[in-house]
Amino acid sequence: MLDLASIRQAYERVQGVVHRTPFSYAPILSQISGYEVYLKKENLQRTGAFKLRGAFNRIASLVEKGDRGGVVAASAGNHAQGVAFAAKHFGIEATIVMPESTPLTKVQGVKEFGANVILHGSNYDEAYAYAVTFGKENNFTFVHPFTDEEVMAGQGTITLEMLEDVEDLDAMIVPVGGGGLISGMSVAAKALKPDMKIIAVSAEGAPAMKNSYDAKRPLDTLSVRTIADGIAVRDTSPITLEYILKNVDSFESVCDDEIASAILFLLEKQKVLVEGAGSVGVAALMHGKIDLSKGAKVGIVLSGGNIDVTMLSLIIEKGLMKSARKMKLMVTLVDKPGALQSFTQILTEVGANIVQIGYDRTSIDLEFGDAHVSVALETKGEEHQALIRKKLEEGGFAFREEH
Template sequence: MVDLNKIVQAKRTIANFIETTPFAKSSKLSECFSANVFLKEENLQRTGAYKIRGAYNMIANLSDEDKKNGVIAASAGNHAQGVAISAREFGIRAVIVMPEATPLLKVAGTKALGAEVILKGDNFDEAYAWAIDYANKKGLVFVHPFDNVFVQAGQGTIALEMLEDVPNLDYIVIPVGGGGLASGVASCAKQINPKIKVIAVGAKGAPAMFDSFNAKKQINSKSVKTIADGISVRDASIITLGHILECVDEFVQVDDEEIAGAILHLLEAQKIVVEGAGAVGVAALLNSKFSYKKNSNIGIILSGGNIDVQTLNIIIEKGLIKSYRKMAISVTLVDKPGALMGLTNALKNANANIVKIDYDRFSTQIDYGDAVITITLETKGKSHQDAVKAVLEEKGYKFRQIF
């Protein structure tokens, strides 16, 4: 495990640079799950994610000669911004290699912090391989996102803050991709209080560390696909796997539907914006992926909040449809004055709010003199949608529900 003294030293090193983020009790989650649920809001960290802790700690511990040469990192975004802002603080060059599919928000954010950005590869591991080769050619120091003791110690400072705020934590729930966060936090927690249960949470679309944990040996994935891009790591690290096997009590997985549901819950019920990786711990709780004792103190790390706006929009729209708060119907009307008004009056009587209307009289699928009306509605749940359909049937409208 990562030595506690290194984590304590890391806390001193980064103290004047990083934010001490809130570790706030969620009254809604606590009431719903009969436990005291606390959320460590690293989404409010400088650069919007915890990665800045480890990046700054490693760069701070470089020799003067290494600092002169500059640093390079491979990252899907959060580690990139952590390295970029830390390098800027020390006045040194930073090159960041990112997968080609990295959200524009993270690319722009990294460039804004003064780093040179190079897009290479389909995933983290391909970007990593290119960055290692480039570092050797150019004499740059590689700042690894998880396979470095200074990085792991920096991430472990999160556990120190959590236990300072809530000393009697019973469970700590940690997102896992490469394993740097889990290595630092789990090592810290177990050395301070071995009775704390550490729950690791991975994405089903990136199963390498989960499979490796269960097999107790390194098992890499052939490919990764998940909305939790911050933990979308194809290959398991032998170094962090060793820490996780030593310090983690249970490893669970959540799928993209569960992650999206947790993002929506945090946004709507908690007023907290998180990215996919930051939501996996809450997703595990919401979907009963691990057991706990009633009235336990559960700490969940929200590792980051740098979610792409387009991704967030898709999650919101799909969430509204799945919770029966939005529906779309297609209705065929006789194309004459007043026909549309009759339809909208029927929907008004059903207390459905119209969001969008499309009017098509040119479709080859309808008779001459008819028109197809596609209407998107805001509704208040499944029973309300059933009531809307009942009103339309009562009025004699022929319709088809699209979603």
Template sequence: MIALAKFIDAKKRLEGISQHTKLAFAPKLSQISQSQVYVKQENLQNTGSFKLRGAFNKISTLTPSQRAKGVIAASAGNHAQGVAYSAKHYGIKAVIVMPEATPLLKVMGVKELGAEAILYGNNYDEAYAYAINYAKENELHFIHPFSDDEVIAGQGTIALEMIEDQNNLTTIVVPVGGGGLISGIASVYKQMLPNTRIIGVVAKGAPGMHHSFYQKSIQSTKDVRTIADGIAVRDVNEKNFHYILESVDEIVMVDDEEIANAILYLLEKQKLVVEGAGASVVAALLHHKFTIKEKESVGLVLSGGNIDVNMLGVIIEKGLVRSHRKMSFSVTLIDKPGSLERLSNLLSNLQANIVKVDFDRVSASLVYGDANISVRLETKGAEHQEQIRKALLLNGYKFTES
């Protein structure tokens, strides 16, 4: 593992650049898990992610002549913003290669920091290959997002802060993509508090590190697909794999549905906007992916908050449907005055709030003189929705839910 002195040096370099983010007690998560849960709020870090730490530490260790040539990185977004921020600090050129599906928020964040953004490839690994060739052709210094000891040392400063704030945590849960974050955090904890359990969380749609960890050899995957773009890494990096084998105790998987649930939970219950990668650790806790002893102290690293607003909107909408707070149905009415009013009055008497109504008078399946009405409602739970269904049927409405 990386020597502790390297992390201490990185912490000094980051003074005045990165924030010492809050390690906040999470009462609702604690109650659910019957333990003491704390969340490390790196979603509130400068640039919205922990990645600033590693990027700045690495660039600060380059020689002046190396920096003068400029830097390049491949990233799904957070490392990109960290590199762009650091390059702007030093007044040097930065080029960022990002997968084509990178959320617009992260692309704009890079451009606003003065870096050039190139969109290429379906995932991080394809963007990485392109960036490596581009770096050689243009003599730029490549800043690896996770397979670099100085980058890892920067990420590991999170652990130094957590120990400073709360030195009795018994389990630390960390998102795993390329593995730089957990390599750094685990290295610090195993040297300072070696009995601390370190658990990694991967997305089920990007399972390479999970499979490799338990097979004790690198296992390749054909592709990745997950809403947690920050940990959507296909290939397992050899350096980080060995660091993880050396100091991580367990790796678990969560699927996209569980991640989405965690994003919505954090938004509603903790008042925190957290992207998929950061929410993965909460998903693992909520869905019992690892065991916790009663009254155990658990630290969850919320690695970033740069979630695309369109994705957040979809997650919220689907979450409201799953929790029976919204429902939609279609019904055919006689297309004459009063038909919609009677339906509206019925729903009003049931205290269901209509949020959207669509009309269709021209569908080929309709009898002349009829209209299809699609209604979207705000409701008060599963029992309320069942009351609405029964009332519709009792009043002669034949409907289909969507």
């Protein structure tokens, strides 16, 4: 049974193994939002995400009952590492089934904790089905990432830490995928502070749980597509939905652009690296989707920090473009001596720093005697970019902006 007692028992189990992550005041977010904002930094957890709490509690409970026969899980990310870490801690065998498309870095991360990895299927659902069958055939216990009540109890320990640090918290904002995190956290919160507002946030590209919350019944989706891969859950769990319907006061969603802007904000302003799933609460706050009384004390869970470096690079690049700190131009020049110098002289005069440049005189879309110059510029905001456009037009240069 998932209740405050089971969550407190989980808290005793994870002591000394799971990090007590910081719950830090965020002054810039507080100023922007008008609330008193605190960030629960589960991105600094031992495996880089909150999933360790639930996985460790589940496996610890098995060991307490004398079951050391091994565990199996299906995951392409944070849950896999949590199960692998916990199994290694107790010296039991763990097998993780991961989709064949799982990045090598994630596979290696699980193997480093001593787990066996099986690559099977083209997506999570196929890996999940195989893992369940594998568990039955080998007498391994399947550790579900969110529908298991002992897993949910482990995730609920986050609430206990938050309320120990800030007793008069008015609201919690929690990321939602399968719903295990918010189920455990909300049960603890409503037991300790019944008036606390629980706000769920999901990705628009994975709408199953929000649609189910709005309809008050489980609804699945055909597919998911979001940069927040940690909460990209296709189907709704009736088990976690029941807790969400009982305890969650409002349910919001954010798009990928909003998620990306939150990741960049947290990296620049808070000096913390957070994955897409971990940033959705901040994204909702930044984009005006949270409705609370002014000055309310708000705790936001940064659920994980295991972001792929390629994705991070893309987010930074797009963020610089969106905030007018970078500008990409394709300029057509007459292919003759001095033309390129005339162009770069204008950039020098307006103080635009060239960070990348390319020269092409062979494209089939060029007129004879012309050349394309592609250039990426470091700029100082929208006014600076407007000045660059004006000076290029005055200089007679034909150009287009690239996004």
